[in-house]
Amino acid sequence: MxxxxxxxxxxxxxxxxxxxxxxxxxxxxxxxxxxxxxxxxxxxxxxxxxxxxxxxxxxxxxxxxxxxxxxxxxxxxxxELPRAKQQLVLEFAKKQLEINTVSNIPEENPSVLSFPQKTTTLFEVRGITEVAAGIGFGYDDTDTYTVFTDEEPPTHDFATMINGDSMEPTYHNGDMLYLKETFGSQFSGQLLVVAIEDRTYFKKVYQEGNQLRLVSLNPSYKDLYFHLDEYTHFKSYQVVGTFTPVYPNEL
Structure with a gap:
């Protein structure tokens, strides 16, 4: 055929x-x-x-x-997976390749080496799609997934994955952010995730009159401007922590 x-x-x-x-x-x-x-x-x-x-x-x-x-x-x-979960698959594959390279495990006998066992307490964290450290991604709070961390999470509403490099060198692509919804209306440089209509952004947020200015930590990115009276949907989320996901199969 x-x-x-x-x-x-x-x-x-x-x-x-x-x-x-x-x-x-x-x-x-x-x-x-x-x-x-x-x-x-x-x-x-x-x-x-x-x-x-x-x-x-x-x-x-x-x-x-x-x-x-x-x-x-x-x-x-x-x-078939949403983008955030594809990122998790990619990171897991990279980690497995790194382990295989460092350990020099023969392909025909992947269990030839044994590693000491350790007990690690893992905490489940609910993630929602992803947030752009760049030009913005859609946000869908019905698309959830579970990631793990070996550190006890702070009080938060949910977590989301960073996609992009506009907040480097402090925040990296693939890291997770712990978020809590905020209800304030004045912003003066706070690190926030903001949802504007169907797009989300992770930036430093400044309010200038009825206009929001979103600022990246990476100087390669220009500031973004939004006039609030032009949008019907706006939410802001405070960043209360960050972590790099841990994969149980790696422990």
Whole structure:
């Protein structure tokens, strides 16, 4: 079965019509049909990746490459996760690679080395999507996940993951913030997470009249300005602590 036929077979397996796949990929309906018919034999790598993601599969499976299926399964599952959880998967994989490299564990015998066991108390923390240390991300308090820390959390409402580098060198991409909702209306440089309409930002916040100025710690980023009378939804959250997630399998 050629590549185009596999794309078509996977599309039909999922119950998608060509119009739906075109909408998910940003391609035209006619382009989808040309790929499936084989009129275009060489599909660019980046386009194939987009099609594979839309079809909840991987380029290697569509290409028919021989794999043991494990990497493809990990990729497929990761594609279905929200961005914050994808970040956790990435950090976990990086940590496992670091452990494997330092320990020089042979691939064919991953349990050849033993490590001393230790008892660590872990605390569960409820996380909600992610917050941008950059240009802003959507906030959805129905999309929750659980992370762990080995330090007792402070009193907080929920936690969220930093995405971006605009608050470095103090706060880093992938770190978690403990947040409490605030009800004040005057801001003079506090470190806050602010939700404005469907976007969230982690910045130093200044109020200048009816305007908010959001300032990054990283000087590479320009200040952001928002006129409050132009928005119907605004919430602010005080940062009461930060931590780097701990993964139970690493202990």
């Amino acid at each position: 050629i590549l185009g036929e596999k794309i078509k077979a996977r599309r039909k397996e999922l119950g998608y019509n060509a119009d739906f796949l075109a909408e998910k990929t940003g391609l035209s309906r006619s382009t989808i049909f040309r790929y499936e018919k084989g009129d275009i034999e060489k599909i660019p790598t980046e386009i194939l990746s987009i099609i594979a993601q839309a079809l909840s599969t991987t380029p290697s499976l569509l290409m028919g490459w021989n794999t043991d299926g494990l990497v493809d399964e990990i990729t497929t599952i990761s594609q």
